Amino acid sequence: xxxxPNAATPADFTANPRALLRRWTGADxxxxxxxxxxxxxxxxxxxxxxxxxxxxSAEARTRFGWSFFVTKTWDPVAGDFGAxxxxxxxxxxxxxxxxIAVPLGVGAAIFLAxxxxxxxxxxxxFVSDLLAAVPSVIYGLLGVFLLVPLMRTTIQPALKATxxxxxxxxxxxxxxxxxxxxxxxxxxxVPFVLSVSREVLLAVARDQREAxxxxxxxxxxxxxxxxxxxxRIGIFGSVFLALARAxxxxxxxxxxxxxxxxxxASLFSPGYSIASVLANExxxxxxxxxxxxxxxxxxxxxxxxxxxxxxxxxxxxxxxARGSGVLPx
Amino acid sequence: xxxxxALSVLAVLxxxxxxxxxxxxxxxxxxxxxxxxxxYPIYSKWFDLYHTSHSNVxxxxxxxxxxxxxxxxxxxxxxxxxxxxxxxxxQLKQASVPILHFPTVLGAAxxxxxxxxxxxxxxxxxxALSGIFLGTITKWxxxxxxxxxxxxxxxxxxxxxxHRSDGSGTSYIWTDYLSxxxxxxxxxxxxxxxxxWPVGLGGKGNEGVSALVQQTPGSIGYVELIYxxxxxxxxxxxxxxxxAFVKADLASVSAAAAAASxxxxxxxxxxxxxxxxxxxxxxxxxxxxxxxxxxxxxxKRDVVKDFLKWMMTDGQQYCEALAYAxxxxxxxxxxxxxxxxxx
Numbered sequence: 001x002x003x004x005p006n007a008a009t010p011a012d013f014t015a016n017p018r019a020l021l022r023r024w025t026g027a028d029x030x031x032x033x034x035x036x037x038x039x040x041x042x043x044x045x046x047x048x049x050x051x052x053x054x055x056x057s058a059e060a061r062t063r064f065g066w067s068f069f070v071t072k073t074w075d076p077v078a079g080d081f082g083a084x085x086x087x088x089x090x091x092x093x094x095x096x097x098x099x100i101a102v103p104l105g106v107g108a109a110i111f112l113a114x115x116x117x118x119x120x121x122x123x124x125x126f127v128s129d130l131l132a133a134v135p136s137v138i139y140g141l142l143g144v145f146l147l148v149p150l151m152r153t154t155i156q157p158a159l160k161a162t163x164x165x166x167x168x169x170x171x172x173x174x175x176x177x178x179x180x181x182x183x184x185x186x187x188x189x190v191p192f193v194l195s196v197s198r199e200v201l202l203a204v205a206r207d208q209r210e211a212x213x214x215x216x217x218x219x220x221x222x223x224x225x226x227x228x229x230x231x232r233i234g235i236f237g238s239v240f241l242a243l244a245r246a247x248x249x250x251x252x253x254x255x256x257x258x259x260x261x262x263x264x265a266s267l268f269s270p271g272y273s274i275a276s277v278l279a280n281e282x283x284x285x286x287x288x289x290x291x292x293x294x295x296x297x298x299x300x301x302x303x304x305x306x307x308x309x310x311x312x313x314x315x316x317x318x319x320x321a322r323g324s325g326v327l328p329x
Numbered sequence: 330x331x332x333x334x335a336l337s338v339l340a341v342l343x344x345x346x347x348x349x350x351x352x353x354x355x356x357x358x359x360x361x362x363x364x365x366x367x368x369y370p371i372y373s374k375w376f377d378l379y380h381t382s383h384s385n386v387x388x389x390x391x392x393x394x395x396x397x398x399x400x401x402x403x404x405x406x407x408x409x410x411x412x413x414x415x416x417x418x419x420q421l422k423q424a425s426v427p428i429l430h431f432p433t434v435l436g437a438a439x440x441x442x443x444x445x446x447x448x449x450x451x452x453x454x455x456x457a458l459s460g461i462f463l464g465t466i467t468k469w470x471x472x473x474x475x476x477x478x479x480x481x482x483x484x485x486x487x488x489x490x491x492h493r494s495d496g497s498g499t500s501y502i503w504t505d506y507l508s509x510x511x512x513x514x515x516x517x518x519x520x521x522x523x524x525x526w527p528v529g530l531g532g533k534g535n536e537g538v539s540a541l542v543q544q545t546p547g548s549i550g551y552v553e554l555i556y557x558x559x560x561x562x563x564x565x566x567x568x569x570x571x572x573a574f575v576k577a578d579l580a581s582v583s584a585a586a587a588a589a590s591x592x593x594x595x596x597x598x599x600x601x602x603x604x605x606x607x608x609x610x611x612x613x614x615x616x617x618x619x620x621x622x623x624x625x626x627x628x629k630r631d632v633v634k635d636f637l638k639w640m641m642t643d644g645q646q647y648c649e650a651l652a653y654a655x656x657x658x659x660x661x662x663x664x665x666x667x668x669x670x671x672x
Binding site: 145148149176255260282291 | 366393394395396397399400414417419420487489494495496497498518519520521522523524525526529530531532533537540541544545
C-alpha cells in the first residue's frame, strides 16, 4: 500500500502530475503512520496498565497466591484479603443486568430498525443516546431515592409472594442488594445494546429482506428468520460492550448494592462488586498489603473482563460456524 | 513544520521563564499538602484566610483521604499531610525524618436511627451499641435498649445496621469507640477506616448512610456530627464512662478533649474516645496535621511554624461557624510547645 514517492511515479515526463502523485502517496504514508501510532498507543496503554497492576500488587500476590481467588474474608484490620465475594457480586449484578437489558435492548432495536416508522425510530434512538450520556452517579441517586423504596415496599414483597419458593427471592427485603444493583445496571446498559443492535440491523442488506418477502415470508418472519440471524454477530457485539460496561460500573452500583462482601443465593441480599470496593476503600487504604490487595482486585477485574470477552468470542465463532454450515455437525 | 518547531521552542522558553519568575519572586512560598476529607472545609478556610493576611504564602490542600495523605507524605510528594487517624508505628518508621502530629479540630460520630413511633432522642448504652453493631442485639425492644429508655415504647422490629462503605475517619472513630467499650468487638472486628463489619448495609459517605437510615424502617447508622447538625438530623444520646447520657454537640465534644488532655502523650497520637468526665461525649476524636520535623527549605519551615501558631490561636475562632469543635486550651498550650520541635 504505502509505496515510496519515487516508485510511485512512472509518468515522469510532466512535472505537475508527478508532484501531485508524490504528494498523494506521501499523504498515504503519513496517514498509515498516524493510524499505526494510534493503534500501537492503545496496545501500549493496555500493556502498561496490566504491568503496573502486576507490579503494584506484588505484595498481595506473594502473600495470598491463588487462595486470593477463593478466600471469602475481607478484613482490612487483620490484613486478611480474598476476592471471592467481590468476583461473585460483580458476576451476579452483571448477569441480572444482562438478563433484563438484552431482551429489552434487542427487542427495542428490532422494533426501531424494522417495524417503526422512520420518524419515530430516529427520535427514539435520540432519546436512547441521551440516556447513554447521563452520568452514572445520577442513575445511582435515582436508584437510592426512587428504586430502593419501591423495591422494598412493592417489588421485593411481590417477588417473594409469587416466586418465594426459589432461593433467589428469599430473605429480608432491604430494598438494596444484588437485584436492585442489577436493575440499575440494566437501565444503564440498555442504550448500548439498543444503539449498536439497531445499527447492525439497519446494515443488513435490503436484498435479503426482499428475497425473504418474495418467497412469501411475512414481515415478522423476514425480520426474525433472516434479518436478525444475519445481524447476529453485531448484536452479540453490542451485548459484550454492555457487559464490559456493567462489569466496570462503579458509582451507581456502590450506591445501591449494599456494600457488604457476602456471598448469598438470594438476590435480595446486600453484596459488593470489585469496582465498588475499589472506589470505596482506595483513598483511605493505609498499609502496603491493604493497598496491594486492592490493586490485585483491579487486576482480577481486568482478568475477568478478559476471560469473559474471550468466552464471548469463542461463542461467536462456534455459533456463526454452525449457522453458516462451514463446519460439519 | 518549521512554524510548528518555532512555536514549540517559544512555548518551552515561555514555560521556563514563567517557572523562573515564580521561583525568584520575592519571598514566595508555595506549600503542598494532602490528606483527610473530613476537616477539608475548615482547612480550606484557614489556608485561604492565611493567604489573605500573608499574601506571599500559598497552601494547596488536596482532600484525597487520610490514607492518601499519609502515603504522599511518606513519598515526599507533599510538604505535609493530614489524617483522621494517627499514623501507626510501622508508617512512622518508613518516614525519612520523624513526623509530628498536631491536632487541629475535633470530630465526632453520632448514632442516627429510624424507629417506628419513636419521637425524641433515644438513649444508647455502650453495651447496646456494641451489641447492635456486632449483630447480637437484633430487635428494637431488646432489654439492652429498653432499659436505657424508660417511658419509650420500642417496637419489636428487626434492627437494620447501616455503616459507611467507604474508608473514612468517621468509621475509625466509631470502631475505635466500640473497641474500647467491648472486648468482643476488639477481638472480632477491631478498629480502622474500613473494617470487616459483622452485620449491616454499607452506604457511601455520610449522605449514603443517612439516606439509607431515613428510608429503611428499623435502621440505625452513624454519621459525622457536622453532617447531622448541618442537615438537622435527629440523633441519640450516648452514655459516657461517668454514666451520664450525653448528646453530641460542639461543647460536649470539646469537653471530651479537655477531659482527655491530662493523659495526652507528647506525640499527640491519642484516641480520646470514651474519656472520663461527666460532660464529655464519648465518640469523638482529633484530626491531625502531619508535619515533618525537618524541613530542608527554611522558608517553608518558618511558614509552617507560623501557620500552626496562627491556626491554634486566631484560627480556632472560625471552627464553630463550620460546626467543628474547638481545641481545648490545655491541648493548645501543649501543641504550642511542640512547635519548637520543627527544625
